[in-house]
Amino acid sequence: xxxxxxxxxxxxxxxxxxxxxxxxxxxxxxxxxxxxxxxxxxxxxxxxxxxxxxxxxxxxxxxxxxxxxxxxxxxxxxxxxxxxxxxxxxxxxxxxxxxxxxxxxxxxxxxxxxxxxxxxxxxxxxxxxxxxxxxxxxxxxxxxxxxxxxxxxxxxxxxxxxxxxxxxxxxxxxxxxxxxxxxxxxxxxxxxxxxxxxxxxxxxxxxxxxxxxxxxxxxxxxxxxxxxxxxxxxxxxxxxxxxxxxxxxxxxxxxxxxxxxxxxxxxxxxxxxxxxxxxxxxxxxxxxxxxxxxxxxxxxxxxxxxxxxxxxxxxxxxxxxxxxxxxxxxxxxxxxxxxxxxxxxxxxxxxxxxxxxxxxxxxxxxxxxxxxxxxxxxxxxxxxxxxxxxxxxxxxxxxxxxxxxxxxxxxxxxxxxxxxxxxxxxxxxxxxxxxxxxxxxxxxxxxxxxxxxxxxxxxxxxxxxxxxxxxxxxxxxxxxxxxxxxxxxxxxxxxxxxxxxxxxxxxxxxxxxxxxxxxxxxxxxxxxxxxxxxxxxxxxxxxxxxxxxxxxxxxxxxxxxxxxxxxxxxxxxxxxxxxxxxxxxxxxxxxxxxxxxxxxxxxxxxxxxxxxxxxxxxxxxxxxxxxxxxxxxxxxxxxxxxxxxxxxxxxxxxxxxxxxxxxxxxxxxxxxxxxxxxxxxxxxxxxxxxxxxxxxxxxxxxxxxxxxxxxxxxxxxxxxxx
Numbered sequence: 001x002x003x004x005x006x007x008x009x010x011x012x013x014x015x016x017x018x019x020x021x022x023x024x025x026x027x028x029x030x031x032x033x034x035x036x037x038x039x040x041x042x043x044x045x046x047x048x049x050x051x052x053x054x055x056x057x058x059x060x061x062x063x064x065x066x067x068x069x070x071x072x073x074x075x076x077x078x079x080x081x082x083x084x085x086x087x088x089x090x091x092x093x094x095x096x097x098x099x100x101x102x103x104x105x106x107x108x109x110x111x112x113x114x115x116x117x118x119x120x121x122x123x124x125x126x127x128x129x130x131x132x133x134x135x136x137x138x139x140x141x142x143x144x145x146x147x148x149x150x151x152x153x154x155x156x157x158x159x160x161x162x163x164x165x166x167x168x169x170x171x172x173x174x175x176x177x178x179x180x181x182x183x184x185x186x187x188x189x190x191x192x193x194x195x196x197x198x199x200x201x202x203x204x205x206x207x208x209x210x211x212x213x214x215x216x217x218x219x220x221x222x223x224x225x226x227x228x229x230x231x232x233x234x235x236x237x238x239x240x241x242x243x244x245x246x247x248x249x250x251x252x253x254x255x256x257x258x259x260x261x262x263x264x265x266x267x268x269x270x271x272x273x274x275x276x277x278x279x280x281x282x283x284x285x286x287x288x289x290x291x292x293x294x295x296x297x298x299x300x301x302x303x304x305x306x307x308x309x310x311x312x313x314x315x316x317x318x319x320x321x322x323x324x325x326x327x328x329x330x331x332x333x334x335x336x337x338x339x340x341x342x343x344x345x346x347x348x349x350x351x352x353x354x355x356x357x358x359x360x361x362x363x364x365x366x367x368x369x370x371x372x373x374x375x376x377x378x379x380x381x382x383x384x385x386x387x388x389x390x391x392x393x394x395x396x397x398x399x400x401x402x403x404x405x406x407x408x409x410x411x412x413x414x415x416x417x418x419x420x421x422x423x424x425x426x427x428x429x430x431x432x433x434x435x436x437x438x439x440x441x442x443x444x445x446x447x448x449x450x451x452x453x454x455x456x457x458x459x460x461x462x463x464x465x466x467x468x469x470x471x472x473x474x475x476x477x478x479x480x481x482x483x484x485x486x487x488x489x490x491x492x493x494x495x496x497x498x499x500x501x502x503x504x505x506x507x508x509x510x511x512x513x514x515x516x517x518x519x520x521x522x523x524x525x526x527x528x529x530x531x532x533x534x535x536x537x538x539x540x541x542x543x544x545x546x547x548x549x550x551x552x553x554x555x556x557x558x559x560x561x562x563x564x565x566x567x568x569x570x571x572x573x574x575x576x577x578x579x580x581x582x583x584x585x586x587x588x589x590x591x592x593x594x595x596x597x598x599x600x601x602x603x604x605x606x607x608x609x610x611x612x613x614x615x616x617x618x619x620x621x622x623x624x625x626x627x628x629x630x631x632x633x634x635x636x637x638x639x640x641x642x643x644x645x646x647x648x649x650x651x652x653x654x655x656x657x658x659x660x661x662x663x664x665x666x667x668x669x670x671x672x673x674x675x676x677x678x679x680x681x682x683x684x685x686x687x688x689x690x691x692x693x694x695x696x697x698x699x700x701x702x703x704x705x706x707x708x709x710x711x712x713x714x715x716x717x718x719x720x721x722x
Contacts (some may be wrong), residue, residue, distance in 0.1 A: 012061075013061065013064045016053070016057065016061055016064050016065065016068075017064050017065075017067065017068045018068075019053065020049060020050060020053050020064075020065050020068035020069070020072075021068035021071060021072045023045075023046065023049045024046040024049055024050065024068060024069060024072040024073070025072045025075065025076060027044065027045035027046040027049065027166075027170075028044075028046055028072060028073065028076040029076060030045065031043065031044050031045070031046075031162075032076065032080050043162050043165055043166060043169075043240055043241070044162045044163045044165075044166040045166045045169070045170045046069075046072075046094070046166065046170075047094070047097060047098070047133065047136075047162075047163040047164075047166035047167050047170070047171070048166045048167045048168070048169060048170025048171030048172070048174065049170055049171070049174070050065060050069055050094070050097070050098040051097070051098040051101045051102050051105075051128045051132060051167055051171050052170070052171040052174035052175055053065050053098075054098050054099070054102035055102050055105060055106065055112050055113065055128075055171075055175065056112060056174075056175070062099070062102075065098070066095045066099070069091065069094050069095050069098075070091045070095060073087065073090055073091040073094055074087050074088070074091055077090055077091075082147075083147075085143075086143055086147050089139065089140070089142075089143035090140055090143060092139055093136040093137070093138075093139035093140035093143070093159075094136060094140070096135055096136050096139060097132045097133055097135060097136025097137075097163060098128075098132060099132075100127075100131060100132045100135040100136075101127050101128035101129070101131060101132020101133070101135075101167070102127075102128065102132070103127075104123075104126070104127030104128070104131055104132070105123055105124055105127040105128050108123040108126075108127060109123050109124075110590075111589075111590065112175070113175065114179070115172055115175055115176055115229060116176075116179065116180075116229060124171075124172070124175075125168070128167050128171060129164045129167045129168050129171075130164060132163075132167070133159070133160045133163035133164045133167065134156075134160050136159065136163060137155075137156040137157075137159035137160040137163065138156060140155075140156075140159045141153075141155035141156030141157075141158070141159050141160075142155075142156075144158075144159065165240055166240075168233070168236065169233065169236050169237040169240045169241075170237065172229075172233040172236075173230055173233045173234050173237060176229055176230040176233060177230065180228055180229065180230040181230065183227055183228050183230060183231065184227065184230060184231070184234075187226070187227065190226060190227070191227060191231065191234070194219065194222060194223045194226075194227065194231065194235055195234060195235060195238045197219050198216065198219045198220075198223075198235050198238040198239050198242070199238045199239075199241075199242045201216060201219060202216065202238075202239055202242040202243050202246065203242060203246060206243065206246035207246070216239060219235065220232060220235055220236070220239075223235035305447075305451045306565060306568060306569055308332050308333070308451075309451070309454055309455070309458070309548060309551075309569065309573070310568070310569055310571075310572035310573045311332055311572070312328060312329070312332040312333070312455065312458055313458055313544050313569075313572070313573035314572055314573055315328035315331075315332065316328055316458050316459070316461070316462040317540060317573070319462055319465075319466070321466055322346070322357045322358075322463070322466055323358075324466075325344070325357065325358070325459065325462045325463060325466060326344060326357050326358025326359075326360075327358070328462075329342060329344055329358055329434075329455075329459060330342055330358055330360035330361070333436065333455060334360055334361050339361070339436040339437065339438055340361050340416075340437055340438055340439045341360065341361030341362045341416070341435075341436070341437040342358070342359075342360055342361055342434070342435065342436055342437070343356060343358065343359045343360075343362070343382070343434075343435040344356070344357045344358040344359075344424075344432065344433075344434055344435075344459060345357065345373075345374075345382050345386075345432050345433045345435070346424075346431065346432040346463060347376065347386060347430070347431050347432055348373075351376065352375065352376055352377070353373045353374070353375060353376065354373060354374050354375075354376055354382060354383055354386060354432070354433065355372065355373045356372055356373060356374075357432070357463070361437070362437075366410050379404060379406070380404060380407055381394065381400075381403075381404065381419055381421035381435060382421050382433040382435050383433075384421065385421040385422060385423040385430070385433045386423060386430045386432065386433050387430075388423075389423050389425060389428070389429075389430045390423065391420065391421065391422045391423065391449070391452075391453075392419075392420070392421040393420050393444055393449070394418060394419045394420070395418050395441075395442070395444055396417070396418070396441075397411060397412060397416070397417065400416075400419060411437075415439050416437045416438070416439060417438055417439055417440055417441050417442070418437070418438045418440075418441060418442040418444060419435065419436070419437050419438075420435070420436045420444065420449070420452050421433050421434070421435045421436075422434045422435075422436075422452050422453060422455075422456040423456070424456055424459055424460035424463065425460060426460060426464055431460065431463065431464075432459075432460070432463060434452070434455065434456045434459055436452060446520075446554055446555060446556070447554075447555045449554075450550075450551040450552075450554040450555050451551065453547075453550075453551060453554075454547050454548060454550075454551040457543075457547040458544065458547065461540070461543050461544075465540075487681070488514075488516040488703075489516070489518075491516060491517075491518045491524055492518070492708075493522075493524070493588050493707070493708045494516075494524060494586065494705050494706065494707055494708055495680055495705070495706040495708065496516050496680065496703065496704070496705050496706075497679065497680025497681040497682070497683060497684045497703070497704045498514055498681065498684055498701075498702070498703045498704075499681070499684035499685045499687065499688045499700075499701070499702045499703075500512065500514070500699075500700070500701045501651075501688050501692065501694075501696065501699070501700045501701075502699050503651070503696045503697060503698050503699050503700075510538060510539070510542075510699035511530060511531035511532065511533055511538030511539065511541060511542045511579075511699060512528075512529070512530050512531075512542070512649045512651065512699040512700065512701035513527075513528070513529050513530075513542045513545070513546045513701065514527065514528045514529075514647070514701050514703045515527040515528075515546055515549060515550060516703070516705070517550055517553060517554075519553060519554065519556075521589070522587065522588040522589045523585060523586065523587050523588070524585070524586040524588070525550070525553040525583075525584075525585060526583070526584040526585070526586065526645070526647065526703070526705060527546075527549055527553075527581060527582065527583045527584070527647075528581070528582050528600070528647040528648065528649060528701055528703055529542070529545060529546070529549075529579055529580060529581035529582070529600070529649075530579060530580050530581075530600070530649040530650060530651075530699070530701070531545065531578070531579040532578045532579065541573075541579065544569075544573050545566065545569070545570065545573075545579055545581070545624070548566055548569050548573070549562065549566055549581070549583070552565050552566060553585075558585065558594060558596075558634065559583040559584065559585055559594055559595055559596035559619075559632075559634055560596045560621070560631075560632040560633060560634045562583055562596070563581065563583060563596050563597075563598045563621060563624070563630075563632045564630065564631060564632060566581070566598075566624055567598065567622075567624045567625065567627070567630045568629075570624040570625040571625050571626075571628070578623060578624070578625045578626060579598075579623065579624040579625060580597075580598055580599040580600040580623050580624065580649075580650070581597075581598045581599075581600055581624055582595065582596075582597045582598070582600040582601075582603055582619075582647055583595065583596050583597075584603065584645065584647070586639070586705075586707070591638055591639055591640065591707075592636055592637070592638050592639070593605075593636070593637050593638075593639050593645065594634055594635070594636050595616055595619050595634065595635050595636075595637075596619045596621065596632045596633065596634045596635070597619040597620065597621060597632070598621050598622065598623055598624045598630075598632060599621065599622055599623030599624075600649075600650075601648060601649070601650055601652075601653060601660075601664065602615045602616060602617075602619070602664075603615070603616040603619075603645060603646065603647055604616070604645070604646040604667065604668060604671060605637065605639070605643060605644070605645055605646075606643065606644040606645075606646065606671050606672065606674065606676075607640075607643055608640060608641065608642030608643050608644070608676050609640065609642075611672055611674075611676070612672065613646075613668045613671050613672045615664075615668075616635055616637060617635060618633060618634070618635030618636075619632070619633060619634060619635040620632070620633050621633060639707045640707065641707060641708065642676055642677075642706065642707065643706070643707050644671070644674070644676070644680075644704055644705065644706045644707075645704070645705045645707075646667070646671055646702065646703075646704050647702070647703045647704075647705075648667070648700075648701065648702040648703070649698075649699065649700060649701045649702075650698065651692055651696060651697075651698035651699050651700035651701070652667060652687070652688060652691050652692050652700050652701075652702055653666075653667060653691070654697075654698065656697075663691070666691055667687070667691065670687055670690060670691070671687070676706075680704045680705075680706060683704060684702045684703065684704050687702055688700050688702050
């Protein structure tokens, strides 16, 4: 291990120790002074800190957390006169508690729990809130009973209730913070009002001995419905802190129960926990309904976009002049896709001028101001996209005015609210720009930008086709080079090798393709496909299907959903009306691979540990295009470091006089003989040359993906986010 890596590990351990020890100290002191820790804490916030810390860090760092617990517990207990024996016992109890709770939850949830899911919330409650504190209570209750001469069962119940509430009120918000804190930031004033109202009404309820549910449940419902689960959890924390403080001051709503003081406090904690859990379940239900409505709306928008892409693809496939391309874009993007204005610019041959190929939806005075071209050197959204090769996304007029003060008057005068300028690229070089403008505020989210990217890709392809109309081979070659690079872009965590060999060695054009695209949240999209035919029509189909597949992957569709959507697209947008495809989605956080197939040969997985090659089962579905409303099944498999996924087209396994099964067996034997550490590009080339040497009757594409180390090691980032 290098010195720098050792320093990083030591630094992380030190930071983790501090993140646990400091809140633990603060919470323990608060418990001793305010929450009745003299007989065992009626409310123990550190219990939530420790179990959340273990759930958010890898097990190898748990000893650091235990060390922080022991140091902090001994310091506080000795400060308040608990004695060495009691302090050591309490330290053991408070270490065992999160170890048991976190271990159970991680096993049941197969990783850190997502409390937005009802199943994970139930497992979190059972493991971290019930069984963990009960295990710690068995030890801590014994020490408390001996130290304070109280009934052991009552001491256990008191410990269990206090720590269980601490886990729910403190641990739950910590776990929810990375995924829901944006809700609080967007409604900061409302969040403060809810928490203040909860604390104030709790004080009133306890002071006047009024039924707490009368005041508290409406506020909890408000928090749950407006601020989701994190709002309900924080509101519960405000309730717990305030209620326990009032109880310590002598105010309680459970003094009429025929129980000792610890029993009354335990019942109070149970009441608080039930109120908060009901609110969190309410938030889950409300969130589920809202998500369902939004998903339905998103599906409708996505359906409309897919129809627009299909129609645009159909129109552009028959457009051979710039005017035809412009008419198709204006008719589809303005009328069907919701944009109020669109402009398409193409860089002149000398590269100094951006000439407007098409412009629609703009007021006449804006068109007159823009004239027929703009110098690439000028500072505009369109020319910036051309110069940088990167999209320019502007969501507000204020942002446009800040970036382009000289041109802001055009946007204001035309009533624009949002603008996107997307580069039209060929072979990594920008040849023009697509500009979309909206009069209404737009989310410009991943789905909308993916749609814009797909439209820009189609326009770029059409413009290349128009420019190279006289030479079909040249046009097809440029198009294929634009969308199918000779080597994939490097992706963190995986090693990718590709071999593409066309059947036509002279022209080098075919309909096979591959894709390897890094997505957000540690996911990677992998695909291989084969369209019918050769030459320009096949390349056009390949380009459209590959671009549409990318757009759908960027929107977060699972493999089976992606193929279903792509099937509808293929029926309307392809020349051959027929294609096969295999799709895989790698989730590095869980080290799982989800895959689906549309009439494609099965994927192969070489296990690094044994060298064994397996065919991935469970992914079935018809080829893309012929079947209306086709459905596809998915398969899932866990992958490990060094495992190699092999994806290929049927040209690798089909030979005259040889059945497909024999070809697949030959592939398995060759892949099984790999060492595991060879260069994947070389291995793929050797594979295609061995099994499919020229002359070939079909195109051949093979892609191999080796999974790297540490795919699920997200603990450092997750903990620092907390």
